Amino acid sequence: MCCANRLIAIAAVAGVLVCASEVASQTRQTDRAGSQLRANQSRIEARINALAQFGKNPQGGVSRVAFSEADIQGREYIRSLMQEAGLSVGIDAAGNIIGRRSGQESSLRPIVFGSHIDSVPEGGNYDGDVGVIGALECVQVLHENNLVTRHPLEVVVFSDEEGGLVGSRAWIGDLSADALAVISHSGKTIGEGIRAIGGDPDELQQAQRKPGDITAFIELHIEQGAILDDEETQIGVVEGIVGINWWDVTIIGFANHAGTTPMLRRQDAILAAAKLIVAVNEAALSTPGRQVATVGRVRAEPGAPNVVPGKVVMSLEIRDLTSEKIQLIFSKIEKAAQIIAVESGTQISFAAVDVTAVPAPTDKRMREIISAAADELGLSQKLMPSGAGHDAQDIAKIAPTGMIFIPSVGGISHSPNEYSRPEDMANGANVLLQTILRIDSGGQTKSRTPF
Numbered sequence: 111m112c113c114a115n116r117l118i119a120i121a122a123v124a125g126v127l128v129c130a131s132e133v134a135s136q137t138r139q140t141d142r143a144g145s146q147l148r149a150n151q152s153r154i155e156a157r158i159n160a161l162a163q164f165g166k167n168p169q170g171g172v173s174r175v176a177f178s179e180a181d182i183q184g185r186e187y188i189r190s191l192m193q194e195a196g197l198s199v200g201i202d203a204a205g206n207i208i209g210r211r212s213g214q215e216s217s218l219r220p221i222v223f224g225s226h227i228d229s230v231p232e233g234g235n236y237d238g239d240v241g242v243i244g245a246l247e248c249v250q251v252l253h254e255n256n257l258v259t260r261h262p263l264e265v266v267v268f269s270d271e272e273g274g275l276v277g278s279r280a281w282i283g284d285l286s287a288d289a290l291a292v293i294s295h296s297g298k299t300i301g302e303g304i305r306a307i308g309g310d311p312d313e314l315q316q317a318q319r320k321p322g323d324i325t326a327f328i329e330l331h332i333e334q335g336a337i338l339d340d341e342e343t344q345i346g347v348v349e350g351i352v353g354i355n356w357w358d359v360t361i362i363g364f365a366n367h368a369g370t371t372p373m374l375r376r377q378d379a380i381l382a383a384a385k386l387i388v389a390v391n392e393a394a395l396s397t398p399g400r401q402v403a404t405v406g407r408v409r410a411e412p413g414a415p416n417v418v419p420g421k422v423v424m425s426l427e428i429r430d431l432t433s434e435k436i437q438l439i440f441s442k443i444e445k446a447a448q449i450i451a452v453e454s455g456t457q458i459s460f461a462a463v464d465v466t467a468v469p470a471p472t473d474k475r476m477r478e479i480i481s482a483a484a485d486e487l488g489l490s491q492k493l494m495p496s497g498a499g500h501d502a503q504d505i506a507k508i509a510p511t512g513m514i515f516i517p518s519v520g521g522i523s524h525s526p527n528e529y530s531r532p533e534d535m536a537n538g539a540n541v542l543l544q545t546i547l548r549i550d551s552g553g554q555t556k557s558r559t560p561f
Contacts, residue, residue: 142405143257144547145486147469149247149539155532158241161187161227162235171526172235175295176228176270177303183305184227188242189538193311195250197265200547202317205269205279205309211249211261213550220262221549222509222543226271226501231295233272234528240516242267244539248546259550261325269307275467276300278501282348282508283318288464312365312439324509325561326476326549329502330542331513332530336521337494344537345484345491346515347477351482351503352429352496355436359386359447362457365412368447380410380419389446390426393439401430402497403439426460431469431495470503474514475561476545483544487536496521510561514541 162186164171166179174180184206189375197209217380225241245265252259270276273294279285290301290311301311306388312359333339333441338346357414363379394403404427410419426443428436440460484491494515502513516538518528552561 125327128363134263143255144252144546146257147251147543149251149536149543151532151536153248153250154243154539157191157246158235158535160240160241161239164450165229167232167526169232169526170438171233171528172229173231173233174227174229175231176273177294177296177298177306180413181211181228181296181308185267188227188245188246191246191250192265192279195246196253196278199251200232200455201308201312202280203233203304203313203315204277204317205304205307206277206280206317207267209246209249211263211265212258213259214258214325216262219323220264221259221325221328221546222264222266222505223264223328223330223546224264224268225329225331226268226277226428228270228272230524233524234522234526236332236518236528236530237334237523238271240332240530240535240538244330244535246543247539248543256435258478259547261550263454263546269309269446269503270294270300273300274464275501275504276304278504280314280317281319282504283315285314292464296488297559310319319508320556321508324505324514325511326473326510327502327512328476328480328504328512328514328542328545328546330498330538331496331500331515332518332523332528333494333496333521334421334498334523335517336518338492338515338517339519339521341489341492343492344489344517344534345480345541346494347484347491348496348502348513348515349477349479349493350431350469350471350474350495351467351500351506352431352498353433353436353503354427354467354499355440356530357426357440357462359383359424359426360461361422361424361451362459363418363420363422363455366418368416371418372472376418377420377455378418379422379456380408380460383408383410383422383424384438384452386443386447386458387424388448390443393430393442393446397435397439397442399430399435400495400497401428401435401439402510403443413414429497429499433469433473467499467503470506470511472502472506472512476510479548480514480541480545485540486544487540489541512545514538514545 165174192209
């Protein structure tokens with residue numbers, strides 16, 4: 111190599127080293143600046159209260175079921191907050207709202223965080239909402255302090271979480287035609303609902319994310335149970351999310367006159383249903399573990415006071431951290447149903463509903479990062495499972511995923527009495543923000559450098 115070429119090569123290497131040094135310096139400056147940032151507690155509380163006006167019930171709480179007018183109005187409010195925080199906002203084919211913030215290095219995959227704002231009928235003001243408002247608070251703080259992360263950031267509001275994790279299932283390519291035909295709480299099919307909120311159920315493949323598309327996903331959420339509140343612990347580091355299986359159970363008896371049909375000649379569908387409900391409870395209680403089984407809906411036909419019910423349709427839901435345990439409990443219930451059917455002269459059948467969510471452990475590295483962030487902030491913490499289903503369990507199939515819990519006062523959720531304290535919401539947002547910044551810098555964990 112001639113002298114001139116050697117000088118060019120040396121200069122090129124020196125330029126690369128200087129550039130790398132500048133990037134490292136910028137990263138250290140970002141880390142130092144970011145570690146001092148804190149969420150605005152008053153703003154979080156004000157936005158939670160403002161969101162609570164969409165679908166507000168007289169008795170408190172909300173009925174902002176997915177695809178309803180209240181849901182559409184609430185989504186518009188969230189879009190306005192995204193724009194205020196400097197995000198570019200769009201809606202994907204599954205109806206998910208995505209607010210994106212560019213990073214210093216456009217080649218890096220995004221760090222994604224968020225939750226949902228749809229509610230159950232007569233639900234509360236914190237389930238899902240805290241995760242969305244907390245995520246927006248993180249980008250708002252970054253925006254106000256002119257701090258740009260290396261990675262692009264995405265805040266996501268998933269569609270119809272309460273109806274079966276619809277938006278997140280679309281991201282992993284698991285939203286089938288049968289699922290689109292399911293009737294949602296709004297009265298629309300899921301397919302119709304997706305179209306009503308700006309999505310396109312005919313083009314769901316465009317919403318799908320592949321493994322490797324996302325650097326990491328984090329969901330902030332209320333616990334929805336009483337463990338953190340009872341133990342006066344500030345942060346829950348979620349170790350895994352339960353699987354959820356649903357069935358529609360149909361019991362066919364014989365409708366007959368309530369006054370002229372002797373008790374011993376009846377084929378009473380609702381009596382068989384009552385016995386089956388007791389059997390569901392016994393199946394869950396008789397097996398060691400943390401599994402739960404629930405019958406939350408019962409409809410008797412023809413539904414007249416003077417007619418022995420000839421048909422009952424009821425729901426069955428089973429949750430656990432393993433699919434094997436769910437199947438074990440269901441097998442016990444099926445066996446009990448066979449005995450009840452013979453004794454009551456009825457027919458009992460189970461039809462699986464296509465809204466199943468599989469058990470999902472969170473990423474070990476993500477747990478360590480969340481724990482380290484809580485430690486740095488001086489917050490007490492607990493490693494714990496999630497008894498409720500979340501969009502995070504779907505995203506765990508395609509990206510490193512973590513969840514942050516904050517206390518639910520009294521363990522009350524899916525109720526107008528659902529409540530989380532403003533200081534706890536701010537704590538959760540601060541842990542989320544520091545988790546994002548630690549992931550962005552590729553922070554070292556006990557396991558290894560994660561990202």
